[in-house]
Amino acid sequence: MEVPRRQCEVGQGAMMHTSLPFRALNGLENADSLDTVIACLKKAVNRMIHARAAKDLLHGVPPGHPLHPLAVQLSIGAWTSAVILDPVPGTQTASEVLIASALPAVVSGWTAWAELHPQQQRVGVAHAAANAAGTLLFGVSWALRSKGHRGPGVVASAAALDTIAVGGTLCGHLACRLASGTNHAEEVPHLVAPGWQRLCELGGIPVKKIEKRSLGDVPFLVWRAADGSINVLSNKCSHLAGPMSEGKVYHSSSNPCVECPWHYSRFSMAPRSGPGSGHDPAGCV
Ligand code: FES
Structure with a gap:
């Protein structure tokens, strides 16, 4: 693509x-x-x-x-x-x-x-x-x-x-x-205040559907699994800042993996694959 x-x-x-x-x-x-x-x-x-x-x-x-x-x-x-x-x-x-x-x-x-x-x-x-x-x-x-x-x-x-x-x-x-090979999600933890942040109402998050939410100008992807657990990732892929919320969700063992739509890097709490080999753009609510 x-x-x-x-x-x-x-x-x-x-x-x-x-x-x-x-x-x-x-x-x-x-x-x-x-x-x-x-x-x-x-x-x-x-x-x-x-x-x-x-x-x-x-x-x-x-x-x-x-x-x-x-x-x-x-x-x-x-x-x-x-x-x-x-x-x-x-x-x-x-x-x-x-x-x-x-x-x-x-x-x-x-x-x-x-x-x-x-x-x-x-x-x-x-x-x-x-x-x-x-x-x-x-x-x-x-x-x-x-x-x-x-x-x-x-x-x-x-x-x-x-x-x-x-x-x-x-x-x-x-x-x-040209920021080739750099982690494009690196700045995310520095753009939000330290500690827990209010991202959205828990009841407003649908099950097994990718949702995009923001903290100020910082976009995040929110995923609610069938068991009710919530994952929040940076919406910017670490490879070239692709829009993660436009990707697909796959299940690898018990962990959901989100696949970036641009070059198909997969990010999860588990090991990932694809050209985005930098840190996982992961956060939590
Ligand atoms: S931008 Fe996500 S894999 Fe390239």
Whole structure:
């Protein structure tokens, strides 16, 4: 399901002054000429990674933390160490192990990317392209060294790390400017006063029907189970702030799970699945 486009030209222009190189990123976000390529890539990713259990694992549902930022540490650490150690005589820093260290980040990154909105996906494609170019340069470095050309191999490794730094900058833009991979329900506990709050009359809540209620401007989803127990969740999905009250309710063992209508993350008092691997947007009455 397509997520409505964000009006980023208005929102970001009002946020802060943006200097020249980063203004180009605003252009990248809105480069809809990339959308044909993105559609093909998305189809390919969804075809390759389609089992729900595999997707959940790659989104980081079992540990309750997005997997991509963790997996990235492996390759960044390996690549940075390799370049730092390059001047040490006798070290062989470019190898197939170094290149393979990117694999967990690549697989988890494409899985997360496939569930983003169009502007995030455009920047995400550029991020992936920069990292692919950097990885390729490490491959060139390895090939040069294997043939005894250590000097050019060292230069290729340094160029690889520089290219990956560009990819990292794009990743920072994705996370900090476009809020990709962040918990979109994080602010909810900070927007309501501490302690018990009066949300609605208990008698006004129907059984087994999702109801939307608000505390001030903060929307919540209210669910009353057949046994009369009440669950209250943030109405904003932690993945990309999808409207949870428009989702469906499923029952997993004794717990009701609400499925977000945008990318089908499920949230419950029990473990959940889907790209929203952040904290459960859960509250209580
Ligand atoms: S917004 Fe993506 S799963 Fe809810």
